[in-house]
Amino acid sequence: MTKTIDVEIYGQRYSITGEADESYVKTLADVVDTHMKHVAAGLRSATPAKLAVLAAINIAHELMESERKSRQGEADADRRMASLMESIDQQIPSMLSR
Numbered sequence: 001m002t003k004t005i006d007v008e009i010y011g012q013r014y015s016i017t018g019e020a021d022e023s024y025v026k027t028l029a030d031v032v033d034t035h036m037k038h039v040a041a042g043l044r045s046a047t048p049a050k051l052a053v054l055a056a057i058n059i060a061h062e063l064m065e066s067e068r069k070s071r072q073g074e075a076d077a078d079r080r081m082a083s084l085m086e087s088i089d090q091q092i093p094s095m096l097s098r
Contacts (some may be wrong), residue, residue, distance in 0.1 A: 010036040010048055035059055 004017045007029035016025050035055035040046060046054075 009033045010040075010051065012048065031059070 002017060002019055003022070004015050005020075005022050005025045007014050007016055007026055009029050009032050014029070016029075018025070032052075032055060035058050036048075036051045039051050039054045039058065043051075
């Protein structure tokens with residue numbers, strides 16, 4: 001069901017229309033707001049549009065790093081599984097010959 005959720009990001013109110021859960025949308029808005037405030041703290045002056053772009057770049061960076069770490073974790077798990085399978089395959093002949 002489509003609904004409108006009011007959020008505040010960097011002092012500006014926005015109405016978000018969609019089907020997502022209200023608490024999820026507010027959490028997303030809080031993430032953006034926090035990033036914008038963090039970026040603003042490191043700059044002497046910047047327009048809200050510039051802060052939004054810089055915050056978006058930071059969020060995109062975090063997403064890409066998270067995806068990279070996830071892929072690395074999957075690759076590590078695949079290597080460990082292959083190593084275990086190889087070890088098991090090596091042990092089976094000696095177990096069968098007993």
